[in-house]
Amino acid sequence: MSTCREIATQLMAPGKGILAADESIGTMSTRLEQAGVAATAENRRVYRELLATTPDLADGISGIILCDETIKQHFSDGTPFAEAVRAVGILPGIKVDTGAKPCPGLPGETVTEGLDGLSARLTRYVERGAMFAKWRAVYTITDTTPTAGAIAVNASALARYAAACQEAGLVPIVEPEVVMSGNHSQPRCAEITAAVHAAVRSALDLLNVDPAGMVLKPNMVIEGTGNPDRTAPEDVAAVTGKVLRAWPDDLAGVAFLSGGQPPERATANLAALQYLRTPWPLTFSFGRALVTPALLAWRGDAARYADGQAAVAEQVRANSAAVRLRTELQRT
Numbered sequence: 001m002s003t004c005r006e007i008a009t010q011l012m013a014p015g016k017g018i019l020a021a022d023e024s025i026g027t028m029s030t031r032l033e034q035a036g037v038a039a040t041a042e043n044r045r046v047y048r049e050l051l052a053t054t055p056d057l058a059d060g061i062s063g064i065i066l067c068d069e070t071i072k073q074h075f076s077d078g079t080p081f082a083e084a085v086r087a088v089g090i091l092p093g094i095k096v097d098t099g100a101k102p103c104p105g106l107p108g109e110t111v112t113e114g115l116d117g118l119s120a121r122l123t124r125y126v127e128r129g130a131m132f133a134k135w136r137a138v139y140t141i142t143d144t145t146p147t148a149g150a151i152a153v154n155a156s157a158l159a160r161y162a163a164a165c166q167e168a169g170l171v172p173i174v175e176p177e178v179v180m181s182g183n184h185s186q187p188r189c190a191e192i193t194a195a196v197h198a199a200v201r202s203a204l205d206l207l208n209v210d211p212a213g214m215v216l217k218p219n220m221v222i223e224g225t226g227n228p229d230r231t232a233p234e235d236v237a238a239v240t241g242k243v244l245r246a247w248p249d250d251l252a253g254v255a256f257l258s259g260g261q262p263p264e265r266a267t268a269n270l271a272a273l274q275y276l277r278t279p280w281p282l283t284f285s286f287g288r289a290l291v292t293p294a295l296l297a298w299r300g301d302a303a304r305y306a307d308g309q310a311a312v313a314e315q316v317r318a319n320s321a322a323v324r325l326r327t328e329l330q331r332t
Contacts, residue, residue, distance in 0.1 A: 004213030007131050007171045010091060011215055012253035012281045015324040016062040020287035021048050022095035022134065025069055037300035045073045050298060051291060054309040058089035060320030065093040065134050071125065082129030093132040094125045096161065100138045109150040112137045112157055122168040132171035135161040139177065141184040141192050141224065151199045159203035166213055175217040176200050180259050182224035186231045186239060190221045194243045201246065211251040217285050219259050220269050233272035241276040249279040258289035263315055271322035274329065283323050290315045
Protein backbone atom coordinates (compact mmCIF):
# COMPACT_ATOMS: atom_id res chain seq x y z
CA MET A 1 0.00 0.00 0.00
CA SER A 2 1.28 3.47 -0.83
CA THR A 3 2.39 5.66 2.04
CA CYS A 4 0.90 9.08 2.74
CA ARG A 5 4.10 10.68 1.49
CA GLU A 6 3.93 8.78 -1.80
CA ILE A 7 0.26 9.65 -2.32
CA ALA A 8 0.88 13.30 -1.46
CA THR A 9 3.67 13.41 -4.03
CA GLN A 10 1.30 12.03 -6.65
CA LEU A 11 -1.31 14.67 -5.76
CA MET A 12 1.30 17.39 -6.24
CA ALA A 13 2.53 16.05 -9.59
CA PRO A 14 4.02 18.81 -11.77
CA GLY A 15 1.50 20.57 -13.96
CA LYS A 16 -1.53 19.04 -12.26
CA GLY A 17 -4.12 20.19 -9.75
CA ILE A 18 -6.96 18.77 -7.68
CA LEU A 19 -10.61 19.01 -8.72
CA ALA A 20 -13.00 19.74 -5.85
CA ALA A 21 -16.33 18.08 -6.72
CA ASP A 22 -17.34 17.60 -3.11
CA GLU A 23 -20.22 20.00 -2.65
CA SER A 24 -22.76 18.83 -0.10
CA ILE A 25 -26.12 17.55 -1.29
CA GLY A 26 -27.70 20.86 -0.32
CA THR A 27 -25.12 23.04 -2.05
CA MET A 28 -25.02 20.92 -5.20
CA SER A 29 -28.80 20.82 -5.35
CA THR A 30 -28.98 24.61 -5.15
CA ARG A 31 -26.48 24.99 -7.96
CA LEU A 32 -28.36 22.52 -10.13
CA GLU A 33 -31.62 24.36 -9.56
CA GLN A 34 -29.98 27.69 -10.40
CA ALA A 35 -28.90 26.15 -13.71
CA GLY A 36 -32.40 24.87 -14.39
CA VAL A 37 -31.66 21.24 -13.51
CA ALA A 38 -33.85 19.17 -11.17
CA ALA A 39 -32.01 18.59 -7.88
CA THR A 40 -32.15 14.78 -7.80
CA ALA A 41 -29.57 12.23 -6.68
CA GLU A 42 -29.39 10.95 -10.25
CA ASN A 43 -28.67 14.40 -11.70
CA ARG A 44 -25.97 14.97 -9.09
CA ARG A 45 -24.47 11.62 -10.07
CA VAL A 46 -24.66 12.35 -13.79
CA TYR A 47 -23.05 15.75 -13.34
CA ARG A 48 -20.14 14.33 -11.36
CA GLU A 49 -19.69 11.54 -13.90
CA LEU A 50 -19.63 14.21 -16.61
CA LEU A 51 -16.74 15.89 -14.79
CA ALA A 52 -14.80 12.71 -14.04
CA THR A 53 -15.08 11.31 -17.59
CA THR A 54 -13.96 14.48 -19.34
CA PRO A 55 -11.50 13.34 -22.04
CA ASP A 56 -7.83 13.70 -21.02
CA LEU A 57 -8.80 15.07 -17.60
CA ALA A 58 -5.85 13.23 -16.01
CA ASP A 59 -3.45 15.37 -18.06
CA GLY A 60 -4.20 18.28 -15.74
CA ILE A 61 -5.89 16.73 -12.70
CA SER A 62 -4.13 14.47 -10.18
CA GLY A 63 -7.03 13.94 -7.79
CA ILE A 64 -10.76 14.54 -7.47
CA ILE A 65 -12.49 15.19 -4.15
CA LEU A 66 -15.88 13.49 -3.82
CA CYS A 67 -18.60 13.81 -1.21
CA ASP A 68 -20.12 10.94 0.78
CA GLU A 69 -23.05 10.57 -1.61
CA THR A 70 -20.87 10.37 -4.70
CA ILE A 71 -18.31 7.88 -3.42
CA LYS A 72 -21.22 5.49 -2.75
CA GLN A 73 -22.58 5.92 -6.28
CA HIS A 74 -21.59 4.25 -9.56
CA PHE A 75 -20.84 5.34 -13.08
CA SER A 76 -23.57 4.59 -15.61
CA ASP A 77 -21.76 1.35 -16.51
CA GLY A 78 -22.01 0.13 -12.91
CA THR A 79 -18.40 0.83 -11.86
CA PRO A 80 -18.05 2.38 -8.38
CA PHE A 81 -16.99 6.03 -8.58
CA ALA A 82 -13.63 5.63 -6.85
CA GLU A 83 -12.70 2.64 -9.01
CA ALA A 84 -13.74 4.43 -12.19
CA VAL A 85 -11.74 7.52 -11.27
CA ARG A 86 -8.62 5.43 -10.59
CA ALA A 87 -9.08 3.74 -13.96
CA VAL A 88 -8.63 7.06 -15.78
CA GLY A 89 -5.47 7.87 -13.83
CA ILE A 90 -6.89 10.15 -11.13
CA LEU A 91 -6.68 9.61 -7.37
CA PRO A 92 -10.08 9.53 -5.61
CA GLY A 93 -10.51 11.59 -2.45
CA ILE A 94 -13.31 12.25 0.01
CA LYS A 95 -14.63 15.20 1.99
CA VAL A 96 -15.03 14.01 5.58
CA ASP A 97 -16.17 17.03 7.57
CA THR A 98 -19.89 17.52 8.16
CA GLY A 99 -19.91 21.28 7.73
CA ALA A 100 -19.43 24.47 9.69
CA LYS A 101 -21.91 24.83 12.56
CA PRO A 102 -22.52 27.58 15.13
CA CYS A 103 -19.80 27.44 17.76
CA PRO A 104 -21.02 27.39 21.38
CA GLY A 105 -19.76 30.41 23.29
CA LEU A 106 -18.83 32.32 20.14
CA PRO A 107 -21.94 34.06 18.74
CA GLY A 108 -21.81 34.47 14.98
CA GLU A 109 -18.81 32.16 14.54
CA THR A 110 -18.57 28.55 13.46
CA VAL A 111 -16.63 25.38 14.11
CA THR A 112 -16.43 22.59 11.56
CA GLU A 113 -17.88 19.32 12.85
CA GLY A 114 -17.38 15.69 11.91
CA LEU A 115 -14.86 14.33 14.41
CA ASP A 116 -17.35 11.99 16.08
CA GLY A 117 -16.92 8.55 14.57
CA LEU A 118 -14.31 9.86 12.13
CA SER A 119 -11.86 6.97 12.44
CA ALA A 120 -14.55 4.41 11.58
CA ARG A 121 -15.72 6.49 8.63
CA LEU A 122 -12.15 6.83 7.34
CA THR A 123 -11.79 3.05 7.42
CA ARG A 124 -14.94 2.67 5.34
CA TYR A 125 -13.75 5.29 2.84
CA VAL A 126 -10.43 3.49 2.45
CA GLU A 127 -12.38 0.31 1.74
CA ARG A 128 -14.30 2.19 -0.95
CA GLY A 129 -11.03 3.26 -2.57
CA ALA A 130 -10.37 6.75 -1.21
CA MET A 131 -6.69 7.74 -1.07
CA PHE A 132 -6.92 11.19 0.43
CA ALA A 133 -9.42 13.30 2.36
CA LYS A 134 -10.38 16.93 2.91
CA TRP A 135 -11.59 18.98 5.87
CA ARG A 136 -12.54 22.66 5.57
CA ALA A 137 -12.49 25.17 8.40
CA VAL A 138 -14.16 28.54 7.76
CA TYR A 139 -13.05 31.93 9.11
CA THR A 140 -15.03 35.10 8.40
CA ILE A 141 -13.40 38.51 8.69
CA THR A 142 -15.22 41.39 10.40
CA ASP A 143 -13.95 44.14 12.70
CA THR A 144 -14.06 41.67 15.60
CA THR A 145 -13.77 38.22 14.02
CA PRO A 146 -12.41 35.67 13.78
CA THR A 147 -11.78 35.61 17.52
CA ALA A 148 -8.90 33.76 19.13
CA GLY A 149 -11.42 31.13 20.25
CA ALA A 150 -12.68 30.43 16.72
CA ILE A 151 -9.15 30.25 15.40
CA ALA A 152 -8.12 27.82 18.15
CA VAL A 153 -11.07 25.40 18.02
CA ASN A 154 -10.94 25.09 14.25
CA ALA A 155 -7.17 24.59 14.27
CA SER A 156 -7.59 21.82 16.83
CA ALA A 157 -10.26 20.12 14.71
CA LEU A 158 -8.12 20.33 11.56
CA ALA A 159 -5.19 18.74 13.40
CA ARG A 160 -7.28 15.94 14.89
CA TYR A 161 -8.69 15.20 11.45
CA ALA A 162 -5.24 15.24 9.83
CA ALA A 163 -3.75 12.90 12.44
CA ALA A 164 -6.68 10.48 12.06
CA CYS A 165 -6.26 10.49 8.27
CA GLN A 166 -2.58 9.64 8.41
CA GLU A 167 -3.24 6.84 10.88
CA ALA A 168 -5.80 5.46 8.40
CA GLY A 169 -3.38 5.77 5.48
CA LEU A 170 -5.16 8.73 3.87
CA VAL A 171 -3.43 11.96 2.89
CA PRO A 172 -5.16 14.87 4.66
CA ILE A 173 -5.87 18.02 2.70
CA VAL A 174 -5.92 20.69 5.40
CA GLU A 175 -8.14 23.59 4.36
CA PRO A 176 -8.19 26.65 6.65
CA GLU A 177 -10.25 29.04 4.52
CA VAL A 178 -10.41 32.72 5.31
CA VAL A 179 -13.44 33.50 3.18
CA MET A 180 -13.73 36.38 0.73
CA SER A 181 -17.08 37.67 2.00
CA GLY A 182 -16.74 41.07 3.67
CA ASN A 183 -15.36 44.54 3.09
CA HIS A 184 -11.88 43.85 4.44
CA SER A 185 -8.64 44.96 2.80
CA GLN A 186 -5.85 42.70 1.61
CA PRO A 187 -3.64 43.63 4.61
CA ARG A 188 -6.46 42.61 6.98
CA CYS A 189 -6.80 39.30 5.11
CA ALA A 190 -3.05 38.78 5.41
CA GLU A 191 -3.15 39.46 9.15
CA ILE A 192 -5.95 36.97 9.77
CA THR A 193 -4.62 34.32 7.39
CA ALA A 194 -1.21 34.43 9.09
CA ALA A 195 -2.80 34.06 12.54
CA VAL A 196 -4.95 31.15 11.35
CA HIS A 197 -1.96 29.37 9.77
CA ALA A 198 0.16 29.82 12.89
CA ALA A 199 -2.55 28.18 15.01
CA VAL A 200 -2.98 25.33 12.53
CA ARG A 201 0.77 24.66 12.35
CA SER A 202 0.99 24.56 16.15
CA ALA A 203 -1.96 22.16 16.41
CA LEU A 204 -0.54 19.88 13.71
CA ASP A 205 2.81 19.77 15.50
CA LEU A 206 1.17 18.81 18.78
CA LEU A 207 -0.40 15.75 17.13
CA ASN A 208 2.73 14.78 15.19
CA VAL A 209 1.15 15.21 11.76
CA ASP A 210 3.76 14.56 9.06
CA PRO A 211 3.95 17.66 6.79
CA ALA A 212 5.40 15.56 3.97
CA GLY A 213 2.25 13.44 4.02
CA MET A 214 -0.28 16.28 3.87
CA VAL A 215 -1.37 19.01 1.47
CA LEU A 216 -2.24 22.53 2.58
CA LYS A 217 -5.28 24.06 0.86
CA PRO A 218 -5.29 27.77 1.77
CA ASN A 219 -7.03 30.83 0.45
CA MET A 220 -5.11 33.31 -1.64
CA VAL A 221 -4.60 36.54 0.28
CA ILE A 222 -6.95 39.02 -1.39
CA GLU A 223 -9.41 41.73 -0.44
CA GLY A 224 -13.03 41.01 0.50
CA THR A 225 -15.75 40.90 -2.13
CA GLY A 226 -17.22 44.13 -0.75
CA ASN A 227 -13.96 46.04 -1.07
CA PRO A 228 -13.80 48.05 -4.33
CA ASP A 229 -9.99 47.90 -4.51
CA ARG A 230 -9.00 44.90 -6.61
CA THR A 231 -5.54 43.54 -5.82
CA ALA A 232 -3.33 42.84 -8.83
CA PRO A 233 -2.11 39.26 -9.34
CA GLU A 234 1.50 40.24 -8.59
CA ASP A 235 0.45 41.71 -5.25
CA VAL A 236 -1.71 38.69 -4.44
CA ALA A 237 1.29 36.47 -5.06
CA ALA A 238 3.73 38.58 -3.06
CA VAL A 239 1.55 38.88 0.04
CA THR A 240 0.38 35.28 -0.11
CA GLY A 241 3.98 34.14 -0.35
CA LYS A 242 4.92 36.07 2.81
CA VAL A 243 2.07 34.42 4.73
CA LEU A 244 3.07 30.93 3.56
CA ARG A 245 6.77 31.36 4.30
CA ALA A 246 6.49 29.92 7.82
CA TRP A 247 5.37 26.47 6.64
CA PRO A 248 8.05 23.76 6.88
CA ASP A 249 10.21 22.92 3.89
CA ASP A 250 9.06 19.29 3.88
CA LEU A 251 5.38 20.15 3.39
CA ALA A 252 4.17 18.05 0.43
CA GLY A 253 2.68 21.06 -1.29
CA VAL A 254 0.15 23.88 -1.41
CA ALA A 255 -3.06 23.58 -3.45
CA PHE A 256 -4.92 26.89 -3.43
CA LEU A 257 -8.69 27.11 -3.25
CA SER A 258 -10.44 29.54 -5.56
CA GLY A 259 -12.79 30.79 -2.85
CA GLY A 260 -15.46 32.08 -5.20
CA GLN A 261 -13.14 34.14 -7.39
CA PRO A 262 -14.21 34.35 -11.04
CA PRO A 263 -12.38 31.65 -13.03
CA GLU A 264 -10.26 34.16 -14.93
CA ARG A 265 -9.07 35.92 -11.78
CA ALA A 266 -8.31 32.69 -9.95
CA THR A 267 -6.20 31.51 -12.90
CA ALA A 268 -4.35 34.84 -13.20
CA ASN A 269 -3.51 34.80 -9.49
CA LEU A 270 -2.41 31.17 -9.70
CA ALA A 271 -0.08 32.02 -12.58
CA ALA A 272 1.46 34.92 -10.63
CA LEU A 273 2.07 32.63 -7.65
CA GLN A 274 4.30 30.38 -9.76
CA TYR A 275 6.98 33.09 -9.78
CA LEU A 276 7.50 32.66 -6.03
CA ARG A 277 10.54 30.71 -4.87
CA THR A 278 9.20 28.11 -2.44
CA PRO A 279 10.49 24.74 -1.23
CA TRP A 280 7.18 23.08 -2.14
CA PRO A 281 5.04 23.05 -5.29
CA LEU A 282 2.11 25.44 -5.67
CA THR A 283 -0.96 24.20 -7.50
CA PHE A 284 -4.74 24.50 -7.46
CA SER A 285 -7.63 22.70 -5.81
CA PHE A 286 -10.50 24.58 -7.39
CA GLY A 287 -14.20 23.82 -7.27
CA ARG A 288 -16.43 26.57 -8.59
CA ALA A 289 -13.68 28.11 -10.73
CA LEU A 290 -13.39 24.83 -12.63
CA VAL A 291 -16.88 23.39 -12.71
CA THR A 292 -19.32 26.31 -12.87
CA PRO A 293 -18.75 26.78 -16.63
CA ALA A 294 -19.37 23.06 -17.11
CA LEU A 295 -22.68 23.18 -15.26
CA LEU A 296 -23.85 26.20 -17.23
CA ALA A 297 -22.87 24.57 -20.53
CA TRP A 298 -24.61 21.27 -19.71
CA ARG A 299 -27.75 22.41 -17.85
CA GLY A 300 -28.98 18.82 -17.56
CA ASP A 301 -29.37 18.36 -21.31
CA ALA A 302 -27.98 15.03 -22.56
CA ALA A 303 -27.39 16.64 -25.95
CA ARG A 304 -25.05 19.17 -24.29
CA TYR A 305 -23.06 16.60 -22.29
CA ALA A 306 -19.99 17.11 -24.47
CA ASP A 307 -20.37 20.89 -24.13
CA GLY A 308 -20.15 20.55 -20.36
CA GLN A 309 -17.02 18.44 -20.65
CA ALA A 310 -15.46 20.89 -23.08
CA ALA A 311 -16.08 23.70 -20.62
CA VAL A 312 -14.37 21.96 -17.71
CA ALA A 313 -11.52 20.83 -19.97
CA GLU A 314 -10.91 24.44 -20.99
CA GLN A 315 -10.66 25.56 -17.36
CA VAL A 316 -8.38 22.66 -16.42
CA ARG A 317 -6.06 23.42 -19.35
CA ALA A 318 -5.82 27.08 -18.36
CA ASN A 319 -4.94 26.31 -14.75
CA SER A 320 -2.62 23.46 -15.64
CA ALA A 321 -0.78 25.83 -17.98
CA ALA A 322 -0.49 28.33 -15.12
CA VAL A 323 1.05 25.68 -12.87
CA ARG A 324 3.44 24.54 -15.61
CA LEU A 325 4.92 28.05 -15.61
CA ARG A 326 6.83 27.00 -12.52
CA THR A 327 8.61 24.19 -14.35
CA GLU A 328 9.45 26.49 -17.23
CA LEU A 329 10.81 29.16 -14.87
CA GLN A 330 12.97 26.62 -13.06
CA ARG A 331 14.60 25.66 -16.36
CA THR A 332 15.65 29.25 -17.09
